[in-house]
């Protein structure tokens with residue numbers, strides 16, 4: 001696992017407000033010996049992309065309840081949630097269903 | 102409670118199965134894409150069918166919307182109302198027996214002024230909405246919330262409702278419709294707006310002052326939704342629509358239900374959250390999205406490219422404890438995360454609620470709340486919880502401010518200094534004089550400034566909201582003049598009371 005992982009991130013439903021209003025992000029995750037999982041991705045997002053109020057995006061080591069996650073257009077509940085191992089060119093979408101974002 | 106525990110157990114079991122790529126529970130072939138309820142995983146195609154079917158089933162089951170009827174869709178810009186719009190569009194474009202047979206129009210209330218959105222951003226948002234609305238081909242109206250300042254006080258009257266039509270009439274109407282409209286293409290008479298109306302800056306300021314005059318975010322949100330509701334009903338009436346379709350989904354309604362209870366609206370729950378709401382008489386509100394969860398809608402919109410426009414609201418980016426509404430939402434959503442049937446359990450409770458309808462004469466609205474138009478829950482016996490609350494409120498006031506209140510009974514208390522711009526005649530601002538000329542209500546009522554007079558016309562919950570508003574003078578003219586009218590009427594009734602036969606005989 002030497003090559004860095006390139007993934008496509010998308011934020012919607014108001015979640016983008018926490019990322020300077022930017023909906024789409026193409027990111028390159030630095031290479032590491034183990035494949036990246038969603039848990040690590042959330043930490044990485046917090047450290048590198050999240051601009052404000054982390055409590056409105058994450059809670060504990062998962063996303064805040066009310067924020068939906070899709071991995072390659074499938075509910076992440078079907079994909080193992082935090083344990084899902086990211087692959088190159090994966091598409092991860094976060095949609096807030098909370099009122100007012 | 103048992104129900105919740107059971108579902109929770111199912112959820113735990115299903116967690117173990119998740120690692121295997123799941124098949125759709127419906128067609129059992131395609132691999133699943135969306136988990137709707139605990140364990141129920143649908144593939145993309147089956148999810149779409151399920152979603153579309155649910156919309157028709159909701160309308161079909163309730164039989165409230167007649168063929169050929171004009172229906173105004175209230176589209177806030179959010180995912181739920183846009184999803185509703187696209188369901189209607191989908192239904193209208195179907196052929197033959199599957200076609201939805203009502204005539205839709207779109208209304209959007211632009212609240213940018215109330216939430217303090219910068220002008221350019223507001224225009225950009227509206228242009229985006231306009232483009233999306235135009236693409237549907239339906240007539241549409243984009244109405245700035247500032248227009249509540251110019252509403253007639255007749256908005257607060259519930260017009261005579263067409264008597265509830267039984268389902269046999271519904272069937273007759275369908276048959277009649279099929280015969281008469283077989284070939285003709287339906288086009289609404291009014292083609293709607295072509296441009297977004299200009300908003301004078303002064304009006305935006307008055308509106309902002311009104312919103313800011315509420316001291317808590319809870320009261321602001323409540324006030325805003327009251328004003329929005331009045332404007333929606335007024336638009337439906339003036340543009341000739343007899344139904345108003347609201348996009349509340351079941352997650353939203355669960356939040357609304359618990360919020361309503363916390364805010365003392367227990368008596369109005371059924372109207373606030375039910376499928377149809379006839380409090381305005383001639384314009385009936387329906388909530389066809391109430392069977393969908395916020396999750397279903399978000400997934401559908403994402404998977405099938407239903408657009409929505411992000412519109413900042415009063416609670417955008419606010420912390421959880423900023424208002425009762427916000428706190429209730431985060432409470433329910435968090436509970437839902439661990440107990441997946443939270444929302445549906447609350448929602449199903451709402452279905453069982455019924456309004457205890459006291460018969461009222463259509464001509465007299467003195468038994469309806471001035472703001473929310475629900476039957477007053479404050480006209481109750483001496484031994485009621487409401488009276489007890491009033492007494493303890495008076496007693497606790499007494500300790501701080503002497504016993505004056507006991508003798509004067511709800512004497513006008515001016516708790517806050519009035520903002521100078523809100524003054525009517527005294528400060529003589531041009532805008533205010535205009536208000537006086539046009540409506541005549543402002544000066545005479547507001548300057549006499551009886552918070553308590555106004556409160557007597559409100560239901561318990563609206564009283565609480567008004568209590569949080571620093572001065573009634575900020576309220577729009579149509580509310581004040583209607584308040585004045587009702588007040589005068591009740592005074593008159595009192596004066597001539599001894600000459601009247603008792604209530605029962607008086608009404609016909």
Ligand SMILES: [Zn+2]
Nearest residue numbers: 125128144147
């Ligand atoms: Zn399927």
Ligand SMILES: [Zn+2]
Nearest residue numbers: 470473560563
């Ligand atoms: Zn009320």
